[in-house]
Amino acid sequence: MISIKGLSKVFRTKDQDVHAVSDLEATIDSGEIFGVIGYSGAGKSTFIRLLNRLEDPSGGTINIDDREISSLSKGDLRLARQDMGMIFQHFNLLWSRTVEDNIAFPLEIAGVSKEERKERVDELVELVGLGGRGTSYPSQLSGGQKQRVGIARALANRPKVLLCDEATSALDPETTDSILDLLVDINAKLGLTIVLITHEMHVIRKICHRVAVMEDGKIVEEGDVLDVFLRPKQKVTKRFVDQVMGDPDRESSLSLIKEEYPLGEVAQFHFVGERTHQALISEVSRKFQVDVNVLHGKITQTQKGAYGTLIVHLEGEKEEIERALTYVRETSVEVEVALDV
Known part of the structure; x- marks a missing residue:
C-alpha cells in the first residue's frame, strides 16, 4: 500500500542544515494501523507531513498504491490528497462554521453537489458519534467532540489513508480511549489504512498492528506491536515499553x-x-x-x-x-x- 524508500528531509537554516528525516525506509500494508512513535525531535511529525507533501522531501520516494507522491505536480497532488485524510493534534477546525459545515468543507473544495454533501455529512456525523450536534459550533464542543469532527472531516472524501498527527495528545485519558476506539471501529468498518504518530506507548499498545520507533530522524526498530513489547531491542524502545509495562518499585x-x-x-x-x-x-x-x-x-x-x-x-x-x-x-x-x- 505505502512504500517509502530513502526518504529524507533537510531544513536549511542560516547557521546549519537540520536533518529532520534521514534515509528512512518503511512499508505500510493496506488496511493496517501503523504506529510511529518517538520523543520530541525524533522527526515523526515531519515524516507524516512528507507522506501527503505538506512538506516536500529532500530525497527519496513515497509510493501510495503505486503512485509516486513525491514527484507529483501541484495539480496532480491536489487530486492525490483526496485519497489521504489528516487529523491534527489541535483539531484545526473552522470556528465560524458549524459541525456540519466543517465536515462539508473538503467536499465543497472537491466540487461535490449540495445534495451529495448533505447525504455524506449526515452519514459521517452518525459514524463519529455526533448525532444531534450537527448545528453546533466548535466553541460549544468538548475536546473529544472537536476531534470527532476532525476525524469526520478527514473521512469526507472517502480516503484510502488516514494520517493522524498526535491526534490524542491534547485530550484527557478517558477521551483518548474513546477516540482510539473510534479509530479502531473506522479501520474495521472502512478497511482504511491508518498511519498514527504519537509519543505515547499506550496509544500504540491499544490500537496499532505494527509500530516503527523513530530516533534522530531514522526508524531504529520496527515490527508487530506484540513482538516489540516482548523483545524491545533499542534503548529508546525499552523506555517506551516501560511506559506501559514498567514498575517504578x-x-x-x-x-x-x-x-x-x-x-x-x-x-x-x-x-x-x-x-x-x-x-x-x-x-x-x-x-x-x-x-x-x-x-x-x-x-x-x-x-x-x-x-x-x-x-x-x-x-x-x-x-x-x-x-x-x-x-x-x-x-x-x-x-x-x-x-x-
Whole structure:
C-alpha cells in the first residue's frame, strides 16, 4: 500500500542544515494501523507531513498504491490528497462554521453537489458519534467532540489513508480511549489504512498492528506491536515499553525479596496469548518440589493478543528448580533468569 524508500528531509537554516528525516525506509500494508512513535525531535511529525507533501522531501520516494507522491505536480497532488485524510493534534477546525459545515468543507473544495454533501455529512456525523450536534459550533464542543469532527472531516472524501498527527495528545485519558476506539471501529468498518504518530506507548499498545520507533530522524526498530513489547531491542524502545509495562518499585522490591529469600532463583516469565490466562504457577507448584513466590505481575492487551510478565522467586533444590524452569519453557513461556537485583 505505502512504500517509502530513502526518504529524507533537510531544513536549511542560516547557521546549519537540520536533518529532520534521514534515509528512512518503511512499508505500510493496506488496511493496517501503523504506529510511529518517538520523543520530541525524533522527526515523526515531519515524516507524516512528507507522506501527503505538506512538506516536500529532500530525497527519496513515497509510493501510495503505486503512485509516486513525491514527484507529483501541484495539480496532480491536489487530486492525490483526496485519497489521504489528516487529523491534527489541535483539531484545526473552522470556528465560524458549524459541525456540519466543517465536515462539508473538503467536499465543497472537491466540487461535490449540495445534495451529495448533505447525504455524506449526515452519514459521517452518525459514524463519529455526533448525532444531534450537527448545528453546533466548535466553541460549544468538548475536546473529544472537536476531534470527532476532525476525524469526520478527514473521512469526507472517502480516503484510502488516514494520517493522524498526535491526534490524542491534547485530550484527557478517558477521551483518548474513546477516540482510539473510534479509530479502531473506522479501520474495521472502512478497511482504511491508518498511519498514527504519537509519543505515547499506550496509544500504540491499544490500537496499532505494527509500530516503527523513530530516533534522530531514522526508524531504529520496527515490527508487530506484540513482538516489540516482548523483545524491545533499542534503548529508546525499552523506555517506551516501560511506559506501559514498567514498575517504578520493581528494583527496590526485588532487592528486599533477595534479602529475605537469599536462596533460590529469581526469574521473569513472559506470557503471550492464551498462556496469559492459564494457571501456570499452580501447575509448577504441583509438579515440582519448589516454593514459588510471586513478586510482580502485569498483563496488557495489544491488537495482536495479550502480553504478560510475571517475576517470581523459586526456592528449592537447585536441580528441582532447573526442572521446573525447563517445564515452563516447554509451555512456550519465555523465561529470563538471574535478574539483576
